[in-house]
Amino acid sequence: MSAVDLTLIGACGLYCGECEVYVAFSEGDLEKQEEIAESISRQFGAEVGPEQIVCGGCRGPEEVSFCAGCKIRPCAAKRGFVTCAECDEMDACETLGAFLKTDMGKAARQGLLSIRELGLEVWLDLKE
Numbered sequence: 001m002s003a004v005d006l007t008l009i010g011a012c013g014l015y016c017g018e019c020e021v022y023v024a025f026s027e028g029d030l031e032k033q034e035e036i037a038e039s040i041s042r043q044f045g046a047e048v049g050p051e052q053i054v055c056g057g058c059r060g061p062e063e064v065s066f067c068a069g070c071k072i073r074p075c076a077a078k079r080g081f082v083t084c085a086e087c088d089e090m091d092a093c094e095t096l097g098a099f100l101k102t103d104m105g106k107a108a109r110q111g112l113l114s115i116r117e118l119g120l121e122v123w124l125d126l127k128e
Contacts, residue, residue, distance in 0.1 A: 006082060008057050013107075014111055034053075039103075075095055
């Protein structure tokens with residue numbers, strides 16, 4: 001791989017191609033969007049509708065970003081990192097830590113650990 005395509009790489013360690021929100025929206029799977037909305041509503045105690053389950057990827061257009069309010073992506077960018085795996089403060093980070101405690105965060109943590117172990121290019125090759 002000569003150049004790493006960052007389009008579907010979340011700073012948090014998620015690969016958008018495996019994210020249920022991204023996949024459901026990309027495939028136009030309304031039933032899955034409803035299921036995800038119900039799960040998020042239960043998990044966070046907030047009313048989320050299927051029309052809110054939209055995402056063009058972590059580095060896609062803001063108008064279709066499920067994580068538009070993400071605090072992780074701007075933090076990594078400010079520090080010059082593609083992902084939090086590059087940050088020495090990853091394990092102690094309060095912003096990242098809060099996310100890693102969620103259902104999605106468990107997959108993100110595994111992604112970050114794999115990126116640290118394998119390197120970003122190898123990790124991405126395994127995803128594509």
